Amino acid sequence: MSLPPNSDRPRRGGRPGGPRRPPPRQVEVVDVRPLTPRTVAVVFAGESLAGFAEPAPTAHIKLFLPDSEGNVARPVAGPDGRLEWPDGRPTMRTYTPRRFDAGAGTLEVWFVLHGDGPAARWAARAEPGCRAAIGGPGGRFSVDPAAASWWIGGDESALPAIATLLEALPDDVTGQVHLEAEGAEDRIGLPAPAGVEVTWHDRAGEPGAALVDALRRAGLGDDTHVWIACEASAVRTARSYLLDDRMLPRPQVTTRGYWRVGEADHPDHDFGED
Ligand SMILES: Cc1cc2nc3c(=O)[nH]c(=O)nc-3n(C[C@H](O)[C@H](O)[C@H](O)COP(=O)(O)OP(=O)(O)OC[C@H]3O[C@@H](n4cnc5c(N)ncnc54)[C@H](O)[C@@H]3O)c2cc1C
Numbered sequence: 326m327s328l329p330p331n332s333d334r335p336r337r338g339g340r341p342g343g344p345r346r347p348p349p350r351q352v353e354v355v356d357v358r359p360l361t362p363r364t365v366a367v368v369f370a371g372e373s374l375a376g377f378a379e380p381a382p383t384a385h386i387k388l389f390l391p392d393s394e395g396n397v398a399r400p401v402a403g404p405d406g407r408l409e410w411p412d413g414r415p416t417m418r419t420y421t422p423r424r425f426d427a428g429a430g431t432l433e434v435w436f437v438l439h440g441d442g443p444a445a446r447w448a449a450r451a452e453p454g455c456r457a458a459i460g461g462p463g464g465r466f467s468v469d470p471a472a473a474s475w476w477i478g479g480d481e482s483a484l485p486a487i488a489t490l491l492e493a494l495p496d497d498v499t500g501q502v503h504l505e506a507e508g509a510e511d512r513i514g515l516p517a518p519a520g521v522e523v524t525w526h527d528r529a530g531e532p533g534a535a536l537v538d539a540l541r542r543a544g545l546g547d548d549t550h551v552w553i554a555c556e557a558s559a560v561r562t563a564r565s566y567l568l569d570d571r572m573l574p575r576p577q578v579t580t581r582g583y584w585r586v587g588e589a590d591h592p593d594h595d596f597g598e599d
Pocket of ligand 1: 586
């Protein structure tokens with residue numbers, strides 16, 4: 326099966342039998358900056374970040390959290406080359422590499438402090454010197470150079486991905502970005518090409534409902550490319566609306582469930598296609 330050029334679905338057959346994942350990189354927090362009352366930027370550094378691949382737009386990393394003592398488990402290569410965790414597999418969550426600075430050897434990640442989750446709790450307490458480990462980057466979404474018109478939507482968890490996507494768009498594209506956040510104090514300025522209008526929505530009702538509402542009112546051309554990431558149920562509503570009601574061609578629609586109400590550790594490969 327050949328994948329469309331902007332697909333970031335995992336390649337089938339890449340594993341097992343293919344190349345094994347390298348061990349996660351051991352990193353240390355060197356800076357923490359609150360961006361809003363509910364979002365914090367954490368900057369990681371470490372010699373092991375040398376060789377970290379320049380992430381594609383909307384790429385993801387795996388964050389391995391330390392134990393209660395602050396120690397990060399290290400894997401060993403098993404007999405078949407797969408990673409094994411003699412001390413138990415650490416808690417792992419998916420995040421977006423917001424900014425990788427190869428010269429400085431730093432990686433910035435934005436965490437939503439949504440409350441009750443190990444990663445959100447860790448980020449709320451993170452300070453320079455805290456240790457973690459990072460796997461990836463994964464995801465190979467690339468901007469279709471022929472895509473001149475965009476409709477982009479997401480919630481707080483997708484702001485870093487949307488920022489990387491906006492930075493990757495050619496200067497002359499036109500479009501709309503719709504962002505949903507809990508309240509006005511949760512908004513973060515994003516860099517957008519001059520022809521792209523950014524609109525913020527306060528959360529109203531279910532997570533993602535304001536985005537779906539904005540989508541239903543959107544003027545979408547036949548050539549509009551859509552990228553949406555937010556709560557998984559809202560993503561499904563948005564996707565079926567785009568494909569079934571608006572009849573947008575499938576290759577122009579990228580939808581990503583980034584988290585799901587009531588579910589811990591939502592998978593990183595939820596494209597909302599079920
Ligand atoms: C490809 C990808 C990229 C992502 N990039 C980022 C990123 O850059 N920054 C970021 O903050 N998140 C990002 N996420 C989302 C992040 O992985 C999830 O929010 C994750 O669940 C957080 O882990 P946790 O340990 O804090 O909570 P979990 O233990 O996973 O969940 C605990 C509870 O918290 C709820 N919950 C989880 N996330 C949220 C949320 N955002 N808002 C409200 N409730 C929530 C769950 O429904 C669950 O009930 C990304 C997800 C994917 C798939």
